[in-house]
Amino acid sequence: MTTIPQASQLAPAAVARVQRRTVWVLSLGQILGGLAFGATVSLGAILAAELSGDDAFSGLAAAGVTLGTAVLAVPLAALAQRWGRRLALTIGMAIALVGVAFVVVAVAIGSFPLLLVAFGLIGSGQAANLQTRFAAADLSTDATRGRDLSVVVWATTIGAVLGPNLVGPGEVLGQLFGMPDLTGPYLFTIVAQILAIALYLAALRPDPLLLAQRVVSAAGGSGTAIARADRPMAARFAIFAIAAAHGVMVSVMAMTPVHLLHHGETLSIIGLTISLHIAGMFALSPVFGILADRVGRVATVLLGQVLLAAALITASFGQESTVAVTVGLVLLGLGWSAATVAGSTLLTEASSEQRRTRRQGLSDLLMSLVGAIGAILAGVVLGWIGYGGLALLAGIAVVAVVALAPLGRRPATRD
Template sequence: MNTARVQRRTLRLLMITNVIGGVGVAIGIAVGALLTARLTGGPGLSGLAQSGAVVGGALLAIPMTRLMNRAGRRPGLLLGYSVGTLGALLVVAAAVLESGPLAFLGMFCFGGSTAANLQARYAAVDLADPARRGWQLSIVVWATTIGSVAGPNLSRPADALLRRYWVDLPELAGPFVFSAMAFLLAGVLIWALLRPDPLLVARELAAPALAGVGSAPGSGGSGVAPAVFGGAPPGPRAAPASGGSAPADGEEAPGLGAASSGTALADDFAPVADRAPAVERRFGMRAAFRLVTAIPAARLGLAATAVGHLVMVGVMSMTPIYIGQTPGIDHGDVLSIVGIVLSLHIAGMYALSPLVGLATDRFGRRPVILTGLGLLLAACAIAGTADHGTPQLAAGLFTLGLGWSCTMIGGSTLLVESVPVARRPAAQGLSDLVMGLSGAGAGALGGVVVQIAGYPVLAVLAAACAVPVLALALRVRPAVRVGA
């Protein structure tokens, strides 16, 4: 089998479906807070609806992970898009029936589409060259740019178009009809064209090299090599076929003090970790949590993605409400300003992601994570001191998106490289679960904070959440370069 050709086909398909899914997600998110605020009578509960979408996506990572462990990426991604389609239709029904609880349920299911888009980035690296993991993950993330940037600006035309030809459709419900159509199309493309499944191919390729590899002592048959937990590898590390490279993260290599320092990094773990048994279908979230917390590199990757998402969701989800509080502004102008601001924000999240991916491969995972955390702090300062709907607010949201991109790509790449290939789906599902729940907490509390204390206070609290992870990343020791 020509794995390079399979990888190219996989990347092209994932980029196409992420464009389509990005339209669906962004067009709904742009008006979700406004619709739920109208149905519930104020912004206080609108944050709960937004966080419901995040929680739904996070919790869906559990069945998606189980399905992927059993049958590969294709059925798992299809499940995510199917649940997202159902959620969008439920929100439309809630608008027709003027039911707040149904809107919450719809937004909860709507998050399934986000889960599918996020899991696609991991499908992109199942067959990736280790030296290009950051780049190939980032271009799938980047593909979301086209749909996500266009989505918010399509909200007003979509709403007007469907209300014109479907006279009984309530205000703000039209965008969710378009979201349902987008998710349905993305799911059909995944089911029909993601063949062969990249995760199943990766396991087949790994199987011959895994023969005869035993379990780690004391691991209860887990099959994780001792080096994965910080011990020395069973033999010298072979030079990569590309000519060799230093550890991508900027931390110590195993066998050069990593065990004692607790800062060994993923590029050095990966060749040993990949010798683990190829299929462990019962490796669930609790086992994944024990594995990730035992690996310093994986802990940092998990923390970076979770906190980056927390800060981004907390500030972004309440920005439409903050703009809507502008004195003397009408409904149409609110949608237009929200569309522009969120488009810039989403451009920051995705448009520069290929450059972030290149930087992740070139300079290391930890420097990119540190850059992302610094950008998140700057974004909170810029947005928190901006007035309603001003260029400064747009600049803050763009910076917020760029900081998220750095923590997402750097952290995700670091996590992928830190765990055995057989256990990556579970660890990746755990990451999306923790990331989603962190963002959901921020979204739920964001509406309450804005209603009680205001948007600037929300920005300060969001920035405070990034400080501990910044301190964690700064404590990592510099690399001891192999062969330097």
Template sequence: MTSGDRDLAADEALRRRVQRRTLAVVVASQVLGGAGLAAGVTVGALLAQELVGADSLAGLPAALITLGSAGAAFVVGRVSQRRGRRIGLGIGFGAGGLGALGVVVAAATDDVPLLFVALLVYGAGTATNLQARYAGSDLAAPSARGTAVSVALVSTTLGAVAGPNLVAPMGSVAVALRIPALAGPFLLAAAAYLLAGLVLVLLLRPDPLLLARRLEADAASAASAASAASAERDAAAPAPVPPVGRGAIVGAAVMILTQIAMVAIMTMTPVEMRAHHHDLSEVGVVIGIHIAAMYLPSPLTGLLVDRVGRIPMAVAAAVTLLAAGVVGAVAPADSLGLLVLALALLGLGWNFGLISGTALVIDATTPANRARTQGTIDVLIALAGAGGGAMSGVVMASAGYALLSIAGGVLSALLVPVVFWALRPRSAARP
């Protein structure tokens, strides 16, 4: 075995060892982050409805949270590209925790402008929680990227499912502190996000993205070492950043469409339930099952994405989200069982779309451009979700929950032509 072969073998052993440690740290942060994001999903719309007193603005919190997550995704992506995942994700979770504290203060003082600003900042936690999935895949082998993403997502389940079911207890805590009951879950969110950031800053060492970049450079150097002239040219000029592949565009489209459909329907479900006299505990059950469906199937989804393929699972996302929209549209508002089914399908379709889309993006990027590209795509996803959240309240106020649900399902069906475009040979795609 040559010296170069020994170096490559040592690098591979290091990659595997750090990947195992990285996944463990990401799992811990995701459990905490899941509890943090659940607060806004469960009671954000209800809190705004209570403070503002207008049903048509009930979708505004989801829009603000996702708009804030767009800005945070851009910042976290750029910081991660320069400084690594540890610093980028730590900053994002820290901002999310401060935003949650701002929501509590706004609710306690009945300050609507502060509430809207705080929800924007709180959105940083949502963006960071999603971007952590990339940290788990930076060092993963190509054939295991879907599985690595799924490990990061499924670990969110514990906190995300527990969060909605703690709405009533945290409401009691809030009342004991003489603040509105609906602000209680944001107390939990503040603690969860701040702890998640602390875990990443302290324990995500060595940084997976920076290590992946170094290992890729070492492999490239070893491959070109046989040609002295090539090595000399490489040393004289920095390597250009490679362009992203078409798979990144397809993956982005899959995640954007699934995000719009999911956010629009999910945001208005608590409002629809409260309008038909469901109590907060029932709202918590429905949203808890929805979030469980978003994250709990991840190990199986990741395995299917790696074994069956990215594109078939993107089609499965479209079909499942369409079914969710149809069930939501036909379900009587007083039928808890059908609402649970609709929201479970909605979460499952989102899960299929997110993991297949993420894997497509990872496949089409390299460590040299990955974090920046991922951050940009997550900005587009967040902006799309913000639009879906903002319009959901307007559509529901004017046309009702049934039309909103069916519109979200039909929108999801647009994934199918996107997938057909992806399957076309490059030569056929040109006029």
């Protein structure tokens, strides 16, 4: 059972100590989660193409993970609301671990349908990884909420960079254990998932969400240092801003390798471009978290829109230049980071304790669905009006976020 602290442990100083420890635990969990997810990203498309016998089905690996993330986002959030983050994150990782095992079995028996089911289950781990950023803000105050959330987002960088680089050693290790071709790297995934599960079970105590609920209850309402009155319009704006930024980022990023390949670039250059994009997504997230705390949540979301607009313009008008496209991709990652960190912070503080986790789950659901739809439609748009046209068309979402920004400042409602 999850340990619930006694009243003597609810003093602000004691809560602050728990919060610092929680951020460290969640950050380490994100590193392990990133390691686990890295192999899936690197090998998923290859395995899907090999088992299906058709390169046209290679994209179904990422689609399966995204769909699994979307389907499991809300149930995991509901589980967290009732039983705490510790159990929700553990179950999310455990389901993903089953998915990884199914990947190995699917390759061994040559079953493409089972492989797709496996990737859907792996999406549970991604849903848990997304939930950790909200868990980092459960006990935060207004002064540190953005920073705490962004530190956990930043930790993803380590796993995202290391994960794909373990493919080579993983293949060698897999051969020693007699595993099917291309499944050896999943040994690292299995170990990382098990360590993440053990970490959350052993170290995420007391549970940050359950402790936050106890603090709010002891204060007789939501007007505490870690929770505020409900602001539904601001919360809806935050959900929209997060989903819009994700849709813009995924749609353009997904088509960039295809665009560069058609312009004669090597796979090494394409890989470097995507790596720099990923660095833009995560490496500076603490900077945007601090800005969200000091300058304001909505102001930082708008900064993200400026960066996204600059990215789209650069990529569109510089589409014939690999350097310009790379710069555009880096700016795209930075814009996504600013909007996601600040939007997630705004969503957390604009939601009362009773509504917070449900809205967070809804946000992750919509974020994943918009990303999947954006990636699918981007291919159609690319064939219709080209890469430059795709980038400019994606700017509609940026304009919409800017137009709706006043909603993010709407005051609290009275229940």
